[in-house]
Every structure is written in structure tokens, then in C-alpha cells.
Amino acid sequence: MSTKSPKTYSIKNYGCQMNVYDGERMAELFDAQGMIAADDKNDADIVVLNTCHIREKAAEKVYSEIGRLGKTSRAEGGPMIAVAGCVAQAEGSEISRRAPTVDIVVGPQAYHNLPQMIADVTQGKRAVDLDLPGLDKFSQLPPKRKTGASAFLTVQEGCDKFCTYCVVPYTRGAEVSRSWSALLDEAKALVDSGAKEITLLGQNVNAWSGEDDKGQMQGLDGLIRALDRIDGVRRIRYMTSHPNDMTDGLIAAHGDVEKLMPFLHLPVQAGSDRILKAMNRSHSRDSYLRILDRVRTVRPDVALSGDFIVGFPGESDADFEDTMSLVRAVGYAQAFSFKYSPRPGTPAADMADQIPTSVMDDRLQQLQAQLMADQTAFNTQTEGKICEVLLERPGKLPGQLIGKSPWLQSVHVLAPGLTIGDIVTVTMSESGPLSLKGDPIMRAAA
Ligand code: SAH
């Protein structure tokens, strides 16, 4: 049986920034095949669900979306359905068993093969590709060109850390770094297409390493310094980092690379050494706090961000209090916090003493109240400061644009005449928990 080849596509991303980046690469791949993005995503000939497996809820969302899409079979004009990303990698052909309307299952390292897989489906086959070949996809994808004012650039993928709760080492594979030259070429292409800010991405971005053009081994700080030398790059960020890979060089870069924004997302997960050990985090509460101190010494205005898990198996009230005291000691500018979710195949899922949901709910509520208070306080402290804002998207009001401060706060700027991609100097005012207002002072050179 042969089926019509799709002409229009829609890609729906779940999960982390790397999925956003992968979604952009898939779109460029489809564009290169002559396909076009569907005006109305309910009308696309192929729908790609670019999925996340990190917590149970994230994975379950996918099945409800497949259920919704699959109501119309393809014989009746429904879309071809592709499941990509980390659920695809983790569940593989189990997906097609559970959801027979799915035509394609493609893992995060294999999506460069989508055109061939689509061709197979039009021949009446179901297509599954879960290879984890490391860096193959990057050499086979069309060069990255499309970008907004702020661009993502994946420099490193995969994880060798094996925290006992986490699926990422299984869904993204081993740590691999893209080459120096590929990254600088991509950064330059992004700048040529209008990017002002580049956020380097990796599951463990600070584990990036590679040889530079002189054959010298470099770490992420070397790459950041090379990006700093590209004229059109105005701002550099990176995420997500692991405390163990915060090298001396990277900490120093926070002090002397002006384009490196004063923001560090450094997940700690928990404040109790006993729990950190059970999580296999391989850093302690103190070693984590020492890193933050060192970054603050070289860059006193750095805004700190983190990830937290409450209710890891065996977490006592005293352990949780250690997390709360760490949070109070740090004073995060923003943070993500989650209830522990047991993931199939991870060691923690089989640990004794799983914590009841009601206890997790309580702890999460306490933690989030503290984090939100700290975030609000941080925003309040920024009031009156003069800083640059990179305008990234339209706001709700006429003439309003929304951008980011150096500290990654959302800033609303009312300034007719300015456009997306402009960097504007503002005085910060009217802070709230989630954003501030920026009153333009002068227009910096774009
Ligand atoms: N590579 C990054 C981020 C990994 S996933 C890092 O190492 O920090 C993003 C966040 O999801 C993690 O930092 C962690 O806080 C959370 N997370 C991962 N697995 C989880 C699980 N099983 N249950 C709840 N939260 C989890």
C-alpha cells in the first residue's frame, strides 16, 4: 500500500531546550526536502511529537496527544504521526504497540533519517530508528541557518553521570562533544542570520571538550572565549552544567569574558549529603556551595539558578530541611523544582522507602514558596538598575517588546521604533515575581 507523501509539517516540542534545538533542526531538514510548515498545525500532513521522558507526567502527555491526533485515521485524511525525542528512545516499538496510529518512532540521535523514514511509511511500512551513533546526525543535517535574536547551539550531547533517578544517559546516550570548527561555523552562520545571543546547550554542557584549530585541547571556557572573539556575538550563555565539570578556567571566564552573561544555572538537586550520595551526584553540599562562592568572587552580580528534586527515596524531614537551608543560603534568582518521579530502568525506581505523594506535595509547596520569594526579592533588587535588554519577541500591548536582562529576567519594554533583535539600554522598574519593566534610556548600537 502506498500513501501520499507529506507536504506540510508541524513539530511539537516537549521537555528541555535541546528538544527545541532539535525541533529547529528537523524543521530545516523538512524545508530542505521542499516541505513547508503548516499554517494551521491541526492541518499538517505529518505531525512530529518531539518528546520528553524525564518525568512520568511528561511522558504521559505524549500518549494523550497521540490519542487526540489518531482520532482521524490517515485513510480519512488524518496526519502521519512521528514520535521523536526521549520517549521514542526509551519506549521504542512499545509505542506503536500502545498507539498503533504512530507511523514513525525516531530517537534523538537518528532524526536526520526522517526523510527516508517518511518514504518508508509512504510504502506502507512502519519506521523505527533508535540508533545512538553519537554525532552522525550533525554531519548529515542541512546547515543551521534559521534563528531568532537569541539562538540555541548544541555543543555537547548525552550524559555519563548516571544520577540514579535520571533517564537522560539512556535516552541521549554517552557524552559526545561536537567539533570546534563545526561549532564556530554554526555560531557564525547564526550571527549572519541575525542572532545576537548564543546559548550553548548540552545535557552536561560544561563537559564539552575538543581540539581547537591549533590542535590544543580546550574546554567550554576555550570555546566561550572563541565565541567572544566573533564580532556579531553580543551575549553568550550556557546550560545545563554539572557541578563536577565547573573547571577553574570556566569559573575564571565568568570574571573576564564580558559577553558571558552574569547568570549560572547549576543544578544541585538536594541539600543533604546523604541524599546526594544516594542520587550518585558525586558532589557534596559544601563542594557545590564552594563553587558558587568562587563564581560570586569573580562575578559578584551573577544570578544563580538551580534544579531541585523533592521526595527522592529515603528523603527524611531532616534531609528536606537541608535542601531548604541550602536554598536560603544561596538566594536563587530563579529555579526549577520537581517531585521525584520514579523512572523505569533507573536504580532509584527500585530503592526502598519511596516517599508518599502527600509528603512530596507538602515539601514541593514549601520549597516553591521559598524559591518564589527569593526570585521576587531578586527582581525587586534589580529595580533602578541600568542594564541592556535584548529584545526577543512582541509583547501583548501595541509597541511593546519583551526581552531578557543580563540576569535572564523577562523585561517588558514599551518603545515604538525598536525592533526584535535590538539591544536597548533601560532603567529597570515595576518588578514582579516573573518580570520587570524596562524604561529605555538610549539605543545601543545594534
Ligand atoms: N542535565 C541536566 C538536566 C537534566 S533533566 C542536569 O544534570 O542538571 C532536568 C532536571 O529534571 C534535573 O536537573 C532534575 O532536577 C529533574 N529530574 C531528572 N530526573 C527526574 C526524576 N526522575 N524525577 C523528578 N525530577 C527529575
Ligand code: SF4
Ligand atoms: Fe541526568 Fe544527572 Fe546526567 Fe543531569 S547529570 S542528565 S540529572 S544523569
Ligand code: F3S
Ligand atoms: Fe526530556 Fe530528553 Fe530533555 S528526557 S529533559 S527531552 S534530554
